[in-house]
Amino acid sequence: MKDSRVVVIGGGMVGAALGYGLAREGIETLMLDEGDQGLRAARGNFGLLWVQGKGADFPAYARWTLESCRLWPDFAAELIELTGIDVHFRQRGGIHYCLDEPELEAYRLELAQQAAVSGTDFEYQFLNARQLARLEPHIDANIPGACYSPNDGHVNPLFLLRALHAGFLARGGHYRPRHHVLSIETAQDGFVLHTDQGPIRAEQLVLAAGLDNCRLAPMVGLSQPLTPQRGQLLITERLPRLLNYPSIYLRQTGEGSIQIGDSSEQVGLDDGNTPAVMAQLARRAISLLPALRHRRIVRGWGALRVMSPDGYPVYEQSRTPGPRVHAFSSHSGVTLAAAHALTLAPMLLEPALSPELDAFTPQRFKD
Template structure:
């Protein structure tokens, strides 16, 4: 046997790394196994939003999980920066969902009203802004003529996703965890005496518990322990401008300005399978949408375009589950890994340290997709 661990986390993207970082901070012997350089990695093509607005309407479990993550993010960020010395470029100044028509503005207003009816005094700090109020918040921006207004989430924000991932990896090691690259997992099986044996390229580990957080690789790995996890890839493309003077104080739907000054423009939602190619058609659509919002960007140069793959479930919500045939082996996956990072490093890591999923996450079991839909 090469080594032993209390918990093995398979996958070192934002989800797996957050869980591993949290477990290491709890004093558990944790090993986080990263795959190969050519793996599909949502973490390195992420827009970087830490976002609550619009999430969890009519889905109380997702609303509660997102609210916990958003609430914990400042403390999580501060601790991670202090431990690693890596500035995450996290800003929690608020976020805008722009309305480009009266119909969009009304739709956002109705959504907030429905949530207010559901929550009462617990309503998250969201508000609707008409065009005049929006212009007052954006003194350096000349809005396009089609902009009607926006909804504003006071607790929303953004972060540099690459810095976040680098800090999580550094934090795992600083906390005494093990991070292994090029460790593509080939087998997960019971050792017959209550443990789980994980075999990977270059070695094997015996662990008390295993968390499969391998993004698009989760389906095949989970099948080895009797879990049928329904996921698909969805391509998103992003444009990046040259660095310009700061003008956009808040991230908005489809646009944010980084600390370095670049403007990120996105996102597409393309059902093309495992294809990470960029396209001129997407660039044209993204550019046109950006110019409708802020015509002044016409003078700014585009310097880069990239594409990445989201990890999508049928309903867009996370999956957290334990294998019935292999107790102690869990699955954790979502497409909101940035937003939920603080919850994964906190509440979810604590539950893995105890060896059981909290009742609050039961609504995210993948059995929800196998319930017969009665006519």
């Protein structure tokens, strides 16, 4: 049984970003992952780097999201330079469409509140019909309201996952797929991870196993209350340029296809897709972007979001003496990838996480 300094369990969006950040600090890091059949939100998501509408009622999250989007330009440049993988990072802003008047009014209040807790770096502007038509000439002119924020952007999430893994290896990290961690034992000087390929010893442990954090955390005295939330997505054939900016419902990829999203369902661990939800997504997409009528959908899929009870990240560190363990679970792992890699990972080498992250402990669900 070989010792590893730090073992990260999970090679999805959170684990790969943290693993990359640790290897970048020169730390000997081993990342254990499941095989292709494992649940992996990182493989099924929408690819937004999204700030507007995030954290109005959770100031620490509003600031953390903004911080990550501020880091993203340099992060994307670093990944391409190191790995040669272009993650299709675009940060020219994003647009949120309000589909009826009550939603528009509620969104105005929400963004005012978000701005109040975010500081001056968060910018947004509600658009009238003329302004919207100038930015997005193909969007239906009868949309009740829209809001632009220059802080938003998008990437190709599959290229991002690949770049994080390639960057991790390039910086000396070790990756073992098809190593499902079954259980964890705490020893005096570290941990023994029982995997389906045999035991592995770790001096320090990072749980980043997505939904499985819920099962693994209690084995090391932590708590990660999580539930799966299914989202379904569609993608069209490649089309000429129809959209200049991403939104939570539609974005045009670097290759030209239009990705269509945003559904949410509570269906346990079923990551399939259904005709009813796909039809709903397609109808809403056509109402926003009429040019999509009669265009072909080439693929549709479901994936499970990693959701905490309030939807915000759950970051946790061991508080008792003994070997160190952290656990990180988060929705919006694409948006937060830059902060996870460049800001959070170096903190794992410090005696404690920064107090700015105290708001994310699971203690908040007990208070």
